[in-house]
Amino acid sequence: MSDEKILLTEKKNGVGIITLNRPERLNAFNDELSFQFQDALKEMEKDKEVKAIILTGAGRGFCAGQDLQARGISQDSGEKTSLGESIRRRYNPMVIKMRRMEKPMIAAVNGVAAGAGMSLALLCDYRIVTDKVTFIQSFTKVGLIPDTGSTFILPRLIGYTKAFELMLSAEKFTAQEAMEFGLVNKIVAEADLMKEATALAEKLALGPTKAFGLTKRALNRAIFPDLEELLEYEAQLQEIAGRSEDFAEGVKAFVDKRTPVYKGK
Amino acid sequence: MTMTTYKNILTAKEPVPGLNGVNIGVVTLNRPTVLNALNNELMEELVSALSDHDKDSTVRVIVLTGSERAFAAGADIKEMSDETTVSIMLKDRFATWDRIRNIKKPIIAAISGYALGGGCELTMMCDMIVASESAQFGQPEINIGVIPGAGGTQRLTRAVGKYKAMELIMTGRPFTAQEALAMGLVNRVVPTELYLDEAKALAFELSQKSPIALQLAKEAVLKSYDGTLSEGLQFERKNFYMLFSSEDQKEGMKAFIEKRKATFNGR
Numbered sequence: 386m387s388d389e390k391i392l393l394t395e396k397k398n399g400v401g402i403i404t405l406n407r408p409e410r411l412n413a414f415n416d417e418l419s420f421q422f423q424d425a426l427k428e429m430e431k432d433k434e435v436k437a438i439i440l441t442g443a444g445r446g447f448c449a450g451q452d453l454q455a456r457g458i459s460q461d462s463g464e465k466t467s468l469g470e471s472i473r474r475r476y477n478p479m480v481i482k483m484r485r486m487e488k489p490m491i492a493a494v495n496g497v498a499a500g501a502g503m504s505l506a507l508l509c510d511y512r513i514v515t516d517k518v519t520f521i522q523s524f525t526k527v528g529l530i531p532d533t534g535s536t537f538i539l540p541r542l543i544g545y546t547k548a549f550e551l552m553l554s555a556e557k558f559t560a561q562e563a564m565e566f567g568l569v570n571k572i573v574a575e576a577d578l579m580k581e582a583t584a585l586a587e588k589l590a591l592g593p594t595k596a597f598g599l600t601k602r603a604l605n606r607a608i609f610p611d612l613e614e615l616l617e618y619e620a621q622l623q624e625i626a627g628r629s630e631d632f633a634e635g636v637k638a639f640v641d642k643r644t645p646v647y648k649g650k
Numbered sequence: 651m652t653m654t655t656y657k658n659i660l661t662a663k664e665p666v667p668g669l670n671g672v673n674i675g676v677v678t679l680n681r682p683t684v685l686n687a688l689n690n691e692l693m694e695e696l697v698s699a700l701s702d703h704d705k706d707s708t709v710r711v712i713v714l715t716g717s718e719r720a721f722a723a724g725a726d727i728k729e730m731s732d733e734t735t736v737s738i739m740l741k742d743r744f745a746t747w748d749r750i751r752n753i754k755k756p757i758i759a760a761i762s763g764y765a766l767g768g769g770c771e772l773t774m775m776c777d778m779i780v781a782s783e784s785a786q787f788g789q790p791e792i793n794i795g796v797i798p799g800a801g802g803t804q805r806l807t808r809a810v811g812k813y814k815a816m817e818l819i820m821t822g823r824p825f826t827a828q829e830a831l832a833m834g835l836v837n838r839v840v841p842t843e844l845y846l847d848e849a850k851a852l853a854f855e856l857s858q859k860s861p862i863a864l865q866l867a868k869e870a871v872l873k874s875y876d877g878t879l880s881e882g883l884q885f886e887r888k889n890f891y892m893l894f895s896s897e898d899q900k901e902g903m904k905a906f907i908e909k910r911k912a913t914f915n916g917r
Contacts, residue, residue, distance in 0.1 A: 621841050622841060624844060625841055625843045625844065
């Protein structure tokens with residue numbers, strides 16, 4: 386194990402900052418990062434001095450989602466993991482924690498937000514992004530279904546029509562397009578991102594945070610009353626997709642940097 | 651141990667991951683050309699296969715399933731259409747069914763497709779029910795001028811209450827897995843591709859428990875179907891006390907105090 390920290394946390398003026406720190410992998414999630422992120426969320430939730438939370442990524446990317454080269458995912462590496470189980474252990478607890486967190490969470494999106502990395506941004510309450518950011522619902526590209534809450538969060542945020550299109554096309558879209566869909570709060574210059582996010586977080590931290598928490602609780606009830614049930618359903622469907630020949634081909638093609646040939650099986 | 655082979659069903663043992671020498675039993679109804687219609691021969695074979703697993707000390711839990719298309723579409727009507735009251739009584743076809751009640755180990759039903767009439771009643775004789783999204787339940791006997799005869803009027807009523815049971819038995823309409831879940835008739839509904847895996851996973855989970863405790867738990871829960879509450883409570887207490895003479899109770903409580911996972915040997 387290396388000494389380099391793959392997740393950084395800091396706390397200042399009532400604001401907690403969580404930074405995903407695997408820049409060489411565009412902050413993609415491996416097992417370790419998923420669990421460290423879950424722990425960090427738990428700590429920030431308990432910490433009474435933290436009134437608002439910023440989530441960001443180190444380096445060029447915000448978060449590239451699941452690291453397809455992590456052990457067990459790439460099927461070349463021998464043992465096959467159950468994607469359903471992986472989602473239940475690694476991703477769903479994180480989704481639930483972020484939604485149930487009665488403190489505003491601000492995604493300071495500094496670079497590409499792909500797959501579960503895009504979900505991470507969607508799970509926050511605010512999205513401030515730089516003008517260079519791209520989003521992508523990359524899941525179907527490798528023969529999977531959108532997960533980490535994407536299948537219900539995205540359509541509930543921007544409507545079915547656009548959500549379905551983005552999921553099936555699995556093509557990048559820009560910060561400007563995201564703004565048109567109503568997916569982001571503000572687009573800022575790269576140099577101003579953390580300044581803007583921090584200013585917002587510090588302002589929120591001085592507000593009636595109890596009422597903010599209750600507001601989030603009410604919105605959760607209104608928009609995600611079935612959160613756990615739908616997450617479990619995603620895990621089940623991803624389990625099916627994860628066993629498909631198309632997924633094996635998708636990952637193989639991704640690693641080999643070639644175009645996959647799908648059979649619909 | 652070699653397994654008996656049957657004409658209308660398949661039977662197998664699968665090792666429980668992480669537990670050496672411990673298995674689950676899997677019994678599969680297999681008359682695909684008639685959607686697993688339950689004739690006498692199949693029922694005889696089924697009881698025999700279930701009893702084999704029940705006696706097999708390496709088996710802790712039994713999964714009962716059919717095919718993705720049909721668990722069992724009902725009783726074999728052709729076998730019955732010409733019966734008279736006297737002839738059908740004398741054949742006593744339900745005596746075979748009654749023997750399923752003697753199985754001591756937990757039986758988990760893994761249901762996909764049709765579970766109609768006798769198929770629905772057989773499902774309800776199991777201890778837990780895992781259904782696929784495409785499972786379809788129903789007691790359609792009313793439509794051919796009879797009523798459920800293998801426990802349907804009693805078990806469905808106890809599971810879902812008088813009014814729903816009346817509706818389902820008197821209209822004979824089929825109902826979906828989701829509806830069954832909402833009524834409390836099934837434990838879980840999962841996508842069709844996963845129903846058997848889900849049932850096995852549940853069987854593996856139960857296999858970690860003390861088999862004696864499972865047996866006495868099953869007995870006590872089933873007792874609540876018969877007789878009064880005070881009888882049932884007495885029965886439960888007797889079973890509770892009885893477990894204190896088992897090694898599994900000693901091990902289970904010791905492991906709890908020592909904050910480790912218990913290993914049950916079934917004694």
